[in-house]
Amino acid sequence: MSAQDMSQGTPDEVPEIGPYVQGPEHSGFSAAEIDTSRPHPARMYDYYLGGWDNYEVDRVAAERVIEVHPQVRLSARANRAFLRRAVRALTADGIRQIIDIGTGIPTSPNTHEVARETAPGTRVVYVDNDPIVATHAGARLTNTEGTGFVLGDARDPKALLDHPTVRELIDFDRPVAVLLVAVLHFVRDDEDPAGLIAALAEALPAGSHLVLTHATGEPYEAYEAGRTDERARDGVVNVYKSATASLNLRSKAEIEPLFGPFALLEPGVVRVPLWRPDGRVPGAEELNNTIFYGGVGRTG
Numbered sequence: 001m002s003a004q005d006m007s008q009g010t011p012d013e014v015p016e017i018g019p020y021v022q023g024p025e026h027s028g029f030s031a032a033e034i035d036t037s038r039p040h041p042a043r044m045y046d047y048y049l050g051g052w053d054n055y056e057v058d059r060v061a062a063e064r065v066i067e068v069h070p071q072v073r074l075s076a077r078a079n080r081a082f083l084r085r086a087v088r089a090l091t092a093d094g095i096r097q098i099i100d101i102g103t104g105i106p107t108s109p110n111t112h113e114v115a116r117e118t119a120p121g122t123r124v125v126y127v128d129n130d131p132i133v134a135t136h137a138g139a140r141l142t143n144t145e146g147t148g149f150v151l152g153d154a155r156d157p158k159a160l161l162d163h164p165t166v167r168e169l170i171d172f173d174r175p176v177a178v179l180l181v182a183v184l185h186f187v188r189d190d191e192d193p194a195g196l197i198a199a200l201a202e203a204l205p206a207g208s209h210l211v212l213t214h215a216t217g218e219p220y221e222a223y224e225a226g227r228t229d230e231r232a233r234d235g236v237v238n239v240y241k242s243a244t245a246s247l248n249l250r251s252k253a254e255i256e257p258l259f260g261p262f263a264l265l266e267p268g269v270v271r272v273p274l275w276r277p278d279g280r281v282p283g284a285e286e287l288n289n290t291i292f293y294g295g296v297g298r299t300g
């Protein structure tokens, strides 16, 4: 992709902003309300990534997923690597405001850390609907100026966009990047994932971007003997049925239209390791075992 594809003006145009820290203490939520009786996708994902912010119930569920799909940890890492490459591509072309929806438990480097490697002024609002993420966000995501956290739900884009933290940090007259990385597969068809993206797009100025990854049960190419994709897919979906959010795997043909008004940038929707790899291009087996599709789109 050329620089013009994502060109958004200069970082110098972003006015200075003072510290604005909105942690869980502002969200009406208390740590005592954390549910440790059921697996939480955020904590399971933390376990896949090798983190420590998970409970026994999460580890047991995550191990059941790993049993049927041993490469889930590789997939989670490939997903994070995609996020980093996508954010670097955005900031390289001038994006200085990011709303990261479905943030997850903080994992270094976090979105603002990646963006600020090259664009120190970048503002980032993190959004997640899991209280456990909120408890970690205060200390690890909003301890620096120009970042904030909102305990909010992707399925209610209006409330999210109207939230005071979002309004304080994001200038809706300038291009914004919205990240929906590994979150939309927790939104069911009847909750209208395409509709929520359309609602976000409507609030954003031309030149805004959507960074999206989505889990799939679709094989990249035929599996070799021994383990079928169907077994892995059904096994993974079944584990998440006991969790706080069910898993809705979608095919590439179902994921592509989710971009809606965001025109896909090169190379389109691909298995995440294939999105502008900055090193070795992965082989077929690695791609087959990477359960995430990803892409970046742009409005206007």
Ligand SMILES: C[S@@+](CC[C@H](N)C(=O)[O-])C[C@H]1O[C@@H](n2cnc3c(N)ncnc32)[C@H](O)[C@@H]1O
Pocket (backbone or CB within 6 Å): 041, 042, 045, 079, 080, 083, 101, 102, 103, 104, 105, 127, 128, 129, 130, 133, 152, 153, 154, 155, 180, 181, 182, 183, 186, 187, 245
């Ligand atoms: C698999 S983690 C992904 C974390 C991070 N985006 C990444 O890709 O590394 C999914 C996150 O989405 C959050 N999530 C799930 N459904 C959500 C919703 N409807 N609104 C906001 N966050 C949601 C979960 O709580 C979890 O933290």
